[in-house]
Amino acid sequence: MLSVRSRVFISAAILMGIAAFLPISASLAAPPPEETSDLRDGKAFTIPFTLSRGHIYVSVKVNGKPATFGLDTDAYTNVLTPEAAKRLGIDASETGKSTTAVGVGGVQKSWIVPIDSLTIGGASLTNSQIFVLGLPKSAKLDGLLGYQFLCNFVTSIDYQAKTVTFSAASSPKTGDVVLELKPTRGVPVVDVDIDGVRGRFQVDTGDGGSIEIVAKFAERNHLADKYPRHIDLVTGLGVGGSVRSSVVRLKTLKLGTAVLNNVAGNLSLQKTGVFAAGYFDGVIGYGILSRFKITLDYQAARVILTDAGIKNKPFDYNRSGVGFDVAGDGLHVTEIIPGGPGEQAGVIVGDEIVELNGSPVGETEFDRVTAAAQGAPGEKMRLKLRAADKAERDVTLTLRELI
Incomplete structure (x- = not known):
């Protein structure tokens, strides 16, 4: 069992591709992460996950009790829903410190509560803290596993095999695409080229879509003019409300040397919330990430993309009107x-x-x-x-x- 003491992380996160939050009123202190078991001897462990609508569901234990979490690389902290907290015997109103989360759809109250342990497979965070925050019911999960946990390991996600592997180091192979990982408030960010326009995009395993481009970036680069054929729809549910976007067809998207064509993408219409905060230019999610095996190495500051053999699969979107x-x-x-x-x-x-x-x-x-x-x-x-x-x-x- 790997055991890691955690620090408290407070920042922006994209939750399951349908919610984002930024706690805006908290003052906390905690010890830095400390590995009490070492992965540097070459050991690694692999666990299965369930894939639903592009969202990764893993089995965890909170204080020794079973729960189902979404594995979300854009969640800076670990998150527990109020319903799950109640079922697990955690009283956020009594033991937690209240704070405010501003999301893609609005503002929502949350709590920061202490927990004894958060365990997944062969790894555990002990003497930790977790955000108790309401998530959209459609997500059907108890919480989120975020950077607070993932930063302690190299995390490799194989969408085709439906497994996630935690190890101590990464080793790119011939043919892999290696991107520079540029952490922004703990969230993995990489450079993306969209039809000749370059931007900084979050790598979001919690996003069930393909790509979401924030309004400021789209306006600055006149993307609405570049893609006049579009439909405007609600494209997701978020903390505080719904998310609206203009759905367009991108001609070419480049991730390093990897090239994707005819990508169905969203130009976000959100003028407030995390999408308007300016921390990043957009989000790449399941529709793009699932075409690769994704390896996140926070220590080496790199993201490794291994071709999964479905890079040219057509991109889908809402065709119902x-x-x-x-x-x-x-x-x-x-x-x-x-x-x-x-x-x-x-x-x-x-x-x-x-x-x-x-x-x-x-x-x-x-x-x-x-x-x-x-x-x-x-x-x-x-x-x-x-x-x-x-x-x-x-x-x-x-x-x-x-x-």
């Missing part, structure tokens, strides 16, 4: 793309999505509906909709290219 968001206890239509499949099928703003392809839909089904909307051109979405007057009707959408 329907934007939707969580409201109350259901999923509701928030916008309709003029002339798109949704409008042609008779979907209107305000409709509640009751069923998808014969299965009930609730407020936690955001990811399932999103995945269906990102199907291939020609695929069908059969929806049962409930109007404002409670009348229900069935419609069928035929997905097609919109960008």
Whole structure:
């Protein structure tokens, strides 16, 4: 068992690709990380993970009790949801220090609480602290495993094998792409070239999309003019609210010598929150990262990309022409793309999505509906909709290219 004493980390993070937070009122002190077991003898350990909608789910133990966390390279601290804290017997209101988290969608209260241990596979953080923070219900997890844990090891993520390996050192092989890792508040940042425009982008294993480009960077480089064919939709859920973006088709994206073509990407429309803070120019997520085996080596300050053999797989996006968001206890239509499949099928703003392809839909089904909307051109979405007057009707959408 590897055991590491942790320090407290307070900074920005992208949570599961659908939330970001920056604690803005905290004053804490803690000892620096201290390895009580050594990985430098060449030992390593590998654990399996579950992949759902591009999000990595791992089994952990908090104070010896089982929980399910998302492995999120953009989470600076480790995070526990209030519901999980209650189940695990952690009373944040009594033992924690309250603080404020500003997210991509707004501001939210959180707590910093002490924990005895956080364990995954053969590694453990002891005498640590964790943020208790509400996450979108659609994520269906108990918390997040972030930089506070990951910085102690070399972390290699194999999306095809669905395994993550922790070791003491990295060793690039012939054919690998090696990028300089530029930590920004503990978050891994690399240079990305988008159709000749260079920017600093976070490597976010917690983001279920492909690439999100922040509004300031897009405006500064006139990207909206460069990609006039676009659709504006809610593209995610975040701390404090929803995330809106303009979905476009990028011609060429370069990560060092690795080149990806016809990438479906998002130009963020968020004017406040972490995306507007100026710490980075954008985020690269699952849609791009899954095309490689990713190795993060914080000590050597490098990210290693090993080709997974699917680099040229087509990029998907919402082809339904329907934007939707969580409201109350259901999923509701928030916008309709003029002339798109949704409008042609008779979907209107305000409709509640009751069923998808014969299965009930609730407020936690955001990811399932999103995945269906990102199907291939020609695929069908059969929806049962409930109007404002409670009348229900069935419609069928035929997905097609919109960008």
